Amino acid sequence: MNCTKCPTSTRAVIGLPRHNAAFCKACFTTFVHEQVARAIKAFKMFTPEDRILVAVSGGKDSLALWHILLALGYRADALYVNLGIGAYSEESHRKVRHYADTVAASHGAKLLVHVVEQEAGAGIRELATILHRPTCSTCGTIKRYQFNRAAVEQEYDVMATGHNLDDEAARLLGNVLHWQNDYLDKQSPTLPASVEGFAKKVKPLCRLSEREIAAYAVVNRIDYIVEECPMAKGSKMILYKEVLNRLETESPGTKQRFYWGFLDKQTTPAPATESMAEKDQRTLAPCDTCGQPTTAGTCSYCKMMAKAKTAAQPRA
């Protein structure tokens, strides 16, 4: 497979069925940067003057996001929250530190760190046990709080997270399956700082699939933690993603149409609606052959029967 963009035949490193394309390393990196730039512009996320705080976990999405924002010339620092989940937290912390020292520092960007154990006296698994709450919901509350607090206290203009197309499509599927209407409102890639003390939040990777982001990290030699947080095992999100990926394999572009279609509906005001009865009254009239309602002069049943009769005539 060769790059579909290069004039000379360069070997492609990734095929993108949903875009009918395949890219070499250089063209793929350009493609990813363009997708992020488009999201930033379309959802009015931030400007080159804004100070951005990226929420990093050591995983592919957040480190790739930090990398892309720095490559595009934005002023982006990062915050890492050490959750105190044994080897997983140690390893992810090491990866983030390594990236900050070897890459981000040369762009003048810095890493902030919050260690849950230092403030709460225990890691999140212990906290969850004490509080009789699921670990992931305890974790979510702590992360949301710490990221928002750092963003507001240190006067960042906006907080960016690494949520990708798969995350958003899976979340949308979950919200639709359970008709969580109030959550649907919060699925926009840009959430404004609605009240004092709430940071503006953006998701610049919302146009890119999880696979594309992982590929970007490999191509650009970003050393991220491949191992998952041990608490993620068997989560509903993973199930939804698997289902969506099966659909995607059968018909490329499904995830994108599902999520972007939802965003389109959200941003474009609903047209003045005509009821189904009104529409029927405007468009239907009796069939000139049988009298049943139809949008055409002769209804499709009568047309079909007429055709069948002609075809059935014995040929002379």
Next chain:
Amino acid sequence: MLVQLSHPHRQVEIKGPKRTKELLRELNLVMEAHLVIRGDELVTEDEILADADQIEIRPVISGGT
């Protein structure tokens, strides 16, 4: 070829030559959820992998919120 897999971390020996696409199918893995890396370079689904290649199949799905 030696194929390294994650979740859980393990290695399997698969007979080459074989296309990336067929390798994934044989292991019952979906392309959309994985990357195939030879040495330290990404390969596309139509690439032919040789017996001597070192392959990593890396999952890309994460379950975080």
